[in-house]
Amino acid sequence: MEENKNIEINTPDTGIPEEKVPSSFRLIFTLGIAGFLAGLIMAGAYIYTKPMIDANKAAAIERAIYKVLPNCVSFKLLEFKEGKLTSINPKENKKAAKGEVPRLVYMGYDKSDRVVGFAILGSEIGFADVITIMVGYDANKKTIIGYEVLECKETPGLGDKIFKDPNFRKNFTALLTEPDILFAKKGEKHKDNEVEAITGATISSKAVIRLLNNSMKEWKEPINNFIKADENKINEIKK
Amino acid sequence: MSQDNTSRAMEEFSKGLWKENQIFVTILGMCPSLAVTNSVINGLAMGVATTVVLILSNLLISLFRNVIPNQVRITAFIIIIATLVQVIDFLLAALFPSIHKELGAFIALIVVNCIILGRAEAFAAKNPPWLSVLDGTGMGIGFTFALVVIGVIREILGNGSLFNISLFGPKFEPWVIMILPPGGFITLGFLLLGFSWYAQRKIKKSQQKEK
Numbered sequence: 151m152e153e154n155k156n157i158e159i160n161t162p163d164t165g166i167p168e169e170k171v172p173s174s175f176r177l178i179f180t181l182g183i184a185g186f187l188a189g190l191i192m193a194g195a196y197i198y199t200k201p202m203i204d205a206n207k208a209a210a211i212e213r214a215i216y217k218v219l220p221n222c223v224s225f226k227l228l229e230f231k232e233g234k235l236t237s238i239n240p241k242e243n244k245k246a247a248k249g250e251v252p253r254l255v256y257m258g259y260d261k262s263d264r265v266v267g268f269a270i271l272g273s274e275i276g277f278a279d280v281i282t283i284m285v286g287y288d289a290n291k292k293t294i295i296g297y298e299v300l301e302c303k304e305t306p307g308l309g310d311k312i313f314k315d316p317n318f319r320k321n322f323t324a325l326l327t328e329p330d331i332l333f334a335k336k337g338e339k340h341k342d343n344e345v346e347a348i349t350g351a352t353i354s355s356k357a358v359i360r361l362l363n364n365s366m367k368e369w370k371e372p373i374n375n376f377i378k379a380d381e382n383k384i385n386e387i388k389k
Numbered sequence: 390m391s392q393d394n395t396s397r398a399m400e401e402f403s404k405g406l407w408k409e410n411q412i413f414v415t416i417l418g419m420c421p422s423l424a425v426t427n428s429v430i431n432g433l434a435m436g437v438a439t440t441v442v443l444i445l446s447n448l449l450i451s452l453f454r455n456v457i458p459n460q461v462r463i464t465a466f467i468i469i470i471a472t473l474v475q476v477i478d479f480l481l482a483a484l485f486p487s488i489h490k491e492l493g494a495f496i497a498l499i500v501v502n503c504i505i506l507g508r509a510e511a512f513a514a515k516n517p518p519w520l521s522v523l524d525g526t527g528m529g530i531g532f533t534f535a536l537v538v539i540g541v542i543r544e545i546l547g548n549g550s551l552f553n554i555s556l557f558g559p560k561f562e563p564w565v566i567m568i569l570p571p572g573g574f575i576t577l578g579f580l581l582l583g584f585s586w587y588a589q590r591k592i593k594k595s596q597q598k599e600k
Contacts (some may be wrong), residue, residue, distance in 0.1 A: 180458055184465050188472040195476040199483035205568045206486040257392065303494040306435075307427035307568060310494065350569045 210300055211284070215256050215269040216297030218286030222258035222266050226374070228368075229254055235376040255369060258286075265377075267295060270369050274361035277353045279303040281312070283361055285322065289373050294362065299320030309354035318355075321345045327366045331359050390556045396553065401512075401520050405527030412508060412535035412577075413584045418504035422536055423573035429552055432540030435495045436533025436535035436547045440526070442477065442499050446470050450513040466509045504532060532567075542576050543567045 215225050228235045230253040256269040267288045273280050281304065286296030299313035311318055325331065326342035333356060334344040347355035347364075411417045421439070426432040449469050457465045478496045489496075499505070505571040508528055513521040544550055547567030549557045566572050 172460070181464055181468075184457075184468045188468045191472055192475050192479075195479045199479040203479070203486075206483070210486070224505070278497075303497060304523050306425045306431045306494050349565055354429055355427050370418035 151383075153365065156351075158341060184331070207300075209228040211271070214284040214298040214300060215258060217298050218269050218284050219258035219267045220286070220295065222345070223261055225256045225258045225269070227254060228257055228268075230372055234379075235372050253368075255373070267374055268369070269296075270365050271300075272361045272365035272368075273301075274357050274364065276302070276312075276357040277304050277309050277351070279359065281354070281357055283358065283385060287327070287369070289377055292326065292328050292370075294322050294327060295327040304351070304354045308348070308351040311348045311351055311358050312354050312358055318346070318348050327362070331366070332361055392596075398520065398523055401516075402523040402527040405524065405529070405531040406534070407531065410531045410535060411507070411528055412532060412539075415507075417507050417580070418502050419577075421495075421498050421502055422532075422539060423570065423577065424498065426536050426539040426543055426573060426576075427547060427568035428544040428550075429537060429540040432536035434492055435498070436529070436536045438492055438495050439499055439502060439504070440529025442474060443505055443529045443532075444522055444525040445477075446473055446505050447508055447513040447521040448518055449473065449520040450509045451516060451521035454514050455563065462514060463506070463510065466506055466514075469498055470505055470509070479496055504528065504568065520572065538577050539573070539580065542580075543572050546547075547572055 215220050219225075227238050229238045235255065254271070258266045258269060260266045267286045270283055270287055271282065271284050273282045275281075280301065281299065282301035284298045284300055285294050287293075288295045297319060302310060302313055304310050304312065313319070321339075322345075324342070325345065328343065330343065332341070332344045334340070334346050336346055336349050339346040339377050345355065405411065409415060412419075412422050417441075421435055422557075425435045446466075446469060450466055452467070453469070474496060478489075481492065481496070508525060512524045516524070541551065545556065546564045547569075549555060549561040549563045555561075564572075567576070
């Protein structure tokens with residue numbers, strides 16, 4: 151009896167055959183291979199999908215231009231270079247895009263070739279990730295006349311209301327941009343330059359306002375100067 | 390033999406639907422279930438996206454289960470899951486941009502869903518691929534069901550609507566807290582209360598029968 155006990159203590163029988171502990175080399179090697187393959191797969195997927203994603207993005211930008219500028223039927227690409235706006239060829243733009251990112255703005259025309267406004271892209275850190283928004287800007291009235299969210303990973307159901315909530319979007323059909331765009335709680339909008347925020351998504355709402363103010367600070371002056379410049383020049387560009 | 394197999398398969402599939410429902414019974418994956426269930430559509434989208442990832446990750450991990458040493462399995466699972474989610478993200482953005490715009494935010498959240506890692510560790514690492522796929526499917530459907538239930542309650546109370554269709558007319562004053570994070574906790578709390586009350590009652594009944 152006692153002998154039996156001793157034996158049991160010496161070799162505890164767990165019912166599972168003793169597992170061989172692999173060498174650390176094997177462990178590191180396995181993880182290394184796994185990491186390497188994972189990187190390879192991700193890089194492959196990235197390279198494979200990049201042109202398609204870029205094409206999708208370009209198409210989305212074009213769609214957004216027509217959405218944010220009511221009555222717009224065609225547009226010109228303008229680049230901010232050496233302190234002023236100059237018209238550029240979209241094909242040249244593609245070449246330039248590989249180096250530094252050019253600062254671009256889109257000028258929209260209506261059927262009778264009158265300028266209806268400018269489509270401006272802006273990005274800002276929101277609650278989750280970068281938010282990218284295009285707005286239509288009427289330079290004569292200093293007013294934002296259209297709004298389209300291009301990229302947004304804000305919390306579904308809360309932050310994503312910046313593009314899903316029609317009441318929030320209504321803020322941007324005629325939003326005065328001077329002196330600054332201001333924040334207002336829901337139901338407390340009194341002035342034309344105030345944005346009525348989304349309940350429960352204050353950070354996302356404020357990010358949108360920050361984005362718009364930054365875009366305006368960046369583009370208001372160049373656009374004004376561009377408009378002031380000879381009317382003939384605009385006509386020339388159009389030709 | 391084959392009958393045995395089918396009954397085993399049925400069991401692996403159906404256990405996730407109710408008996409081992411990941412939300413209501415094992416209380417896993419709380420982050421997405423609280424964060425995105427403020428409307429039915431969101432809950433459904435999250436559920437479907439998670440189910441797809443869960444099935445694929447279970448399949449992959451089950452296929453590789455004999456190659457991965459036990460000591461580094463969790464790290465290896467995380468590498469597999471993260472890679473999978475990232476590749477799905479790229480492919481959706483490239484091939485289905487409109488779906489990607491709708492689901493983009495959910496996909497990033499899937500990586501942190503512990504149900505995926507939980508099923509990898511608890512099931513796929515020890516079972517053949519076809520059973521793992523069934524397990525993932527069942528668990529995914531159970532998860533989606535739970536999210537939809539929470540979503541229905543929160544959308545009705547917090548927004549006065551269902552599937553974005555207004556239910557009570559414009560005079561309804563929505564109970565905003567229900568679509569905010571606290572509403573998620575409140576709803577889930579009451580649902581869990583209901584579930585454990587039901588389970589307790591079942592146990593009591595069976596005990597009474599034995600007497």
